[in-house]
Amino acid sequence: MQYDLTEEQRMLQDTVRRLAREKVAPGAGQRDEEAHFDWKMVDLLRENGLYGIDFPEDHGGSGAGMLALAIAVEELSKVDAAAGLLIADQELGSLPIILAANESQRARYLPKLASGEHLAAFALTEPAAGSDVARLRCRAVRDGDHYILNGTKTFITNGGVADVITVYAVTNPDKPAHKNAGVFILEKGIPGFSVGKKENKLGIRWSDTVELIFEDCRVPAENLLGVEGQGFHIMMKTLDFSRLAVAAQALGIAAGSLEYAVAYAKERETFGKPIIQHQGIGFKLADMTMRTEAARQLLYKACSMFEGLSKDMSQLSPEMMRMSSMAKCYCSDVAMWVATEAVQVLGGYGYIKEYPVERMMRDAKITQIYEGSNEIQRLVISKTL
Numbered sequence: 453m454q455y456d457l458t459e460e461q462r463m464l465q466d467t468v469r470r471l472a473r474e475k476v477a478p479g480a481g482q483r484d485e486e487a488h489f490d491w492k493m494v495d496l497l498r499e500n501g502l503y504g505i506d507f508p509e510d511h512g513g514s515g516a517g518m519l520a521l522a523i524a525v526e527e528l529s530k531v532d533a534a535a536g537l538l539i540a541d542q543e544l545g546s547l548p549i550i551l552a553a554n555e556s557q558r559a560r561y562l563p564k565l566a567s568g569e570h571l572a573a574f575a576l577t578e579p580a581a582g583s584d585v586a587r588l589r590c591r592a593v594r595d596g597d598h599y600i601l602n603g604t605k606t607f608i609t610n611g612g613v614a615d616v617i618t619v620y621a622v623t624n625p626d627k628p629a630h631k632n633a634g635v636f637i638l639e640k641g642i643p644g645f646s647v648g649k650k651e652n653k654l655g656i657r658w659s660d661t662v663e664l665i666f667e668d669c670r671v672p673a674e675n676l677l678g679v680e681g682q683g684f685h686i687m688m689k690t691l692d693f694s695r696l697a698v699a700a701q702a703l704g705i706a707a708g709s710l711e712y713a714v715a716y717a718k719e720r721e722t723f724g725k726p727i728i729q730h731q732g733i734g735f736k737l738a739d740m741t742m743r744t745e746a747a748r749q750l751l752y753k754a755c756s757m758f759e760g761l762s763k764d765m766s767q768l769s770p771e772m773m774r775m776s777s778m779a780k781c782y783c784s785d786v787a788m789w790v791a792t793e794a795v796q797v798l799g800g801y802g803y804i805k806e807y808p809v810e811r812m813m814r815d816a817k818i819t820q821i822y823e824g825s826n827e828i829q830r831l832v833i834s835k836t837l
Contacts (some may be wrong), residue, residue: 461530465523467500469801471496472531473531475494475496481529505539507550523703527699530711545571545572546616548618548677549565550763552678570614578621585629585684588633595670602666611661612660615640617664619637633687634683644666644668645664692776699780702787706786791813
């Protein structure tokens with residue numbers, strides 16, 4: 453079991469940390485305020501090779517593994533959670549292809565996704581269903597050498613900017629939910645596909661979150677991943693892997709909130725001394741530090757366990773599913789708690805937009821909801837005991 457970072461991982465950590473502080477942090481507040489997708493951030497991550505960290509080397513990626521990806525997402529999210537999400541969501545949208553594609557599909561799509569030349573998105577959630585997969589209604593009907601897609605997806609990260617979207621759709625509603633769907637690769641501009649409403653969000657405001665609409669959208673049958681009826685299993689394994697990147701985003705929010713609160717508490721004076729020397733604040737910061745470090749150790753352990761797994765459609769053990777859910781659930785709960793406590797440490801200043809902790813608190817909330825709500829994670833954990 454890995455309990456220390458390798459030299460390469462430390463170099464990556466140092467590089468991304470410097471990049472985050474010098475290039476990402478300065479505009480974070482303005483991006484949040486304007487809520488416009490920032491292509492300059494995309495270019496920055498492309499130029500520094502951060503999109504393909506966990507992609508296979510034989511298709512243009514770095515092959516550095518899940519822990520390296522988590523380190524990069526954490527460092528970016530310390531200063532801007534939406535920037536960390538750029539590479540976390542690239543992993544999510546591409547994972548169905550990495551896990552289930554045939555060689556022709558992998559060769560066609562993965563190199564440009566690994567380089568960041570093409571952005572990816574994963575379309576699962578619908579207006580009436582997210583956690584309840586049995587209620588998903590987006591349909592894919594076979595028509596010769598095509599499938600015809602009809603339906604709506606909602607809350608899709610990167611949906612309006614992605615070049616490649618992996619879409620979950622029901623192929624045979626008469627079968628049980630775990631055997632009735634497929635995952636399809638869609639390319640931007642395909643007839644019958646359009647982008648609907650853009651969401652005005654509480655947090656991660658400049659991240660692109662939109663509605664996707666499919667109206668008699670003809671998708672080549674060769675764009676089906678795996679075989680018809682395998683969609684549920686592709687989706688579930690995708691989420692087992694991708695939850696770790698969201699856990700890393702949450703960890704970054706917690707760590708960034710903590711760092712800012714500690715620095716503030718060392719400078720701010722009341723009653724003749726820095727507030728960190730008052731027990732009411734010092735103990736609060738001590739608890740924030742303990743929980744953040746515990747979250748980091750759980751996430752890094754889970755990532756190191758996933759390092760040895762083949763990225764294919766072989767079944768994960770209950771222990772691995774549990775580790776993924778535990779890391780996501782705990783890191784996001786810690787992020788929400790630590791960010792809220794950071795606002796409290798700053799007092800009135802924590803509540804105004806001049807200081808970043810109010811943004812971090814808003815950003816933290818979504819990590820308890822997406823990539824499987826924490827209620828669902830606790831269900832997974834309990835059922836795999």
